[in-house]
């Protein structure tokens with residue numbers, strides 16, 4: 001599998017606090033990759049820096065053979081059409097209906113004018129995520145799990161090449177988490193979209209991801225297939241795995 005996104009020595013600090021201290025990450029095209037690590041280590045910051053929502057202090061981000069960190073603002077915004085982002089907190093507009101939430105990126109980012117085309121794409125994606133008929137509902141009328149799925153739908157409706165999921169299952173019960181994890185797998189396998197997922201659900205990451213990257217102290221300290229990462233000698237990775245799979249004694 002070829003590399004679709006690559007970061008090179010990515011550094012980002014807020015004031016005196018370094019968060020990313022030299023992240024070298026390769027995301028394989030069409031793979032499902034998981035980024036894991038302790039809370040507050042900079043996983044969300046890494047995603048936002050890759051997508052250009054945050055500017056790195058140092059280092060480069062490549063998308064295919066384009067260096068995103070070298071692009072001017074307009075060009076970067078245009079490139080971002082290739083990326084979908086499902087936010088940690090779903091981040092839907094509560095004052096809009098589900099249909100309006102999904103139509104928003106089609107209108108504002110893809111500049112689609114035709115109302116029937118927008119309606120068709122909204123209905124198509126809601127059917128695909130198995131939430132038909134919720135077009136007219138507002139996000140606060142939906143359950144947490146449904147909101148998460150609508151959040152995924154809003155990222156998907158633009159048909160991105162790469163879809164970033166920031167903790168899609170946090171705050172959901174185990175059954176709903178499983179539903180969302182399966183949705184991520186379907187996005188990856190059925191729609192052939194490269195998926196990168198931040199998750200605290202370590203067993204799920206090892207079950208569904210093709211590749212795992214572990215972020216600690218501002219660096220990727222372990223990267224590879226689940227079978228490779230399980231063998232890591234890095235202490236924090238070992239601690240994480242021991243606690244997450246305590247019954248398996250890895």
Ligand SMILES: Nc1ncnc2c1ncn2[C@@H]1O[C@H](COP(=O)(O)OP(=O)(O)OP(=O)(O)O)[C@@H](O)[C@H]1O
Nearest residue numbers: 014019037038039040041042043044045046088167
């Ligand atoms: N815009 C910002 N301004 C200042 N500090 C920030 C900003 N965004 C993130 N940080 C800081 O960067 C660090 C990493 O945050 P980040 O949200 O990336 O962690 P995370 O690994 O995603 O954690 P979690 O697993 O809890 O979501 C934190 O200390 C956070 O306070």
Ligand SMILES: [Mg+2]
Nearest residue numbers: 043044088166
């Ligand atoms: Mg986060």
